Amino acid sequence: MPTPERNDFIRDIIASDLQTSKFEGRVHTRFPPEPNGYLHIGHAKSIQLNFGIARDHNGLCNLRFDDTNPEKEEQEYVDSIVRDVEWLAGDLKGRIYFASDYFRQMYDWAVTLVREGKAYVCDLNADEIRRTRGTLTEPGKESPYRNRSIDENLDLLDRMRRGEFPDGSKTLRAKIDMASPNINLRDPIMYRIVHEAHHRQGDAWCIYPTYDWAHGLEDSIERITHSICTLEFENHRPLYDWFLDALGIYHPQQIEFARLNLSYTVLSKRKLLQLVQERHVSGWDDPRMPTVAGYRRRGYTAESIRVFCDRIGVSKKDSIIDVATLEWSIREDLNAHARRAMAVLRPLKVVLTNYPEGQTEELPAVNNPEDESAGSRVIPFGRELYIEQDDFREVPPPKYYRLSPGTEVRLRYGYIIKCEKVIKDASGAITELHCTYDPETRSGSPAANRKVKSTIHWVSAKHAVNAEVRLYDRLFMKEDPNDAEEGKDFLSNLNPNSLEVLRYCKLEPMLGSAAPGDRFQFERMGYFCADSADSKPGAPVFNRIVTLKDTWAKIEQKGKPG
């Protein structure tokens, strides 16, 4: 599929840089996650942007772990991030980098700044630094340690590095301007002392660089041309530029865009972590999670996520994308590519009283009406069937076209049937339907063209495969999950019905051999994916990816008062 032509303000900037040969005609981006959690759909937007831009310009894009804080980072997250990025962006061909590999170079550069009187060791503790930083409207106060001699600073920095001082007792600070209206420029911290093992460096270091100090250096080392990040870093750009200029090293251009927000969804790493740790979901890859791993397990295709990211655009405006836009992108993809199948989720037995006992027929069915090359298959038919409970109403509401006493309906790829009798148990619950079929109306025969109001799906009772099907709904009930009542938080907006497990589903035989990860459209029900963890051939477990558009549900809803 050709890449759709896109233009956004970032691509405009790059086009103009190419015009002026600003970076010798190179385009080199990077995606720099911190390995402190799983990637989510917001990261997917950034991945698609950064890797997409590189692809569009025959450039390069690095996956770079911004692993400068050993207190929060773990190898498990590194592994999951590599997996997710490759799923979305393709083979990285080894372009995987770690900020921690640059720690020595960063340290040497810090020494350079100290030598030039542009950085100093400060003995103020965290609390004192906060108090002397000033406020939004008042300037800060200079640290009493700001004017130490270069030699003393050099000595102290060296001893910090060698572990002579306890956590938090000293920092290395850039000497910029305590009165700057931009708080980030009020002598920002470059190094803090943290005696903690790093997931890759072990105990090699006990001082770790802060984001502001490290990030531009990482970009510079990798010869990045355009360093694309989210809006909250806009205030940090003057610092990014300051460090690079003070060092006189290669200077990429930072560009900021608005991060993704999705309605009915939470996309903060802290909150996603909380959902996992407090077991509100089964894990980072729970199919209800907005993580890349979650969507993958749910059954979303990488292509649908890429298309989604392309279609929502890139700008600097804070926005909240309607989840319906995401759902539309997966439906669009699966409509074109998913094989169709018959599956009855909530079975209701139907006996065709005039159909010969013991007889079985094989009915041809199309695998995908949108794609002739998908071919066809054969489905067994017999005297006893299952249909969807929802496809029968003893007292049909207005505009209800499906089966009810005395009415006719077509069985997909089969015959037209008529409901003759409703069988109930002692409690009055419907247990089965007695119907008659019209032998002249087998699909494909001339009499089959008779108009009936609707066509329903079914599965032959004798041949049905039993399965578990998991119906997922949105995790949060509120468009803005953070909009909670006084004293409550986003958890109070969790949807108690976000998962419904159906254990007695009846599938057409072909589905029994589905491999984990296989996707189908269950006709009239939605798109489903064999669960990658729990589904086994012979004992399938399906996840509902997304429903089909349901016009009847809308009509029925409108008919209800209120």
Place this chain on the structure above:
RNA sequence: UGGGGUGUAGCCAAGUGGUAAGGCAGCGGCCUUUGGAGCCGCCAUUCCCAGGUUCGAAUCCUGGCACCCCAGCCA
């Protein structure tokens, strides 16, 4: 009340002085052996507001207003 940003339809988003693209959602209709898909049509006399410049302004100027970000030794 400091600094940095952003305002175009319900949600996104193009538009860069020449008379408001497109997608999602919604609404009508056609078609249909999936109430799916598809197709057709409707959906901003107006671009946060007020002035100004201009033959002509969403685009330029002036002044307002609203919202977001920044006072971690997180990123």
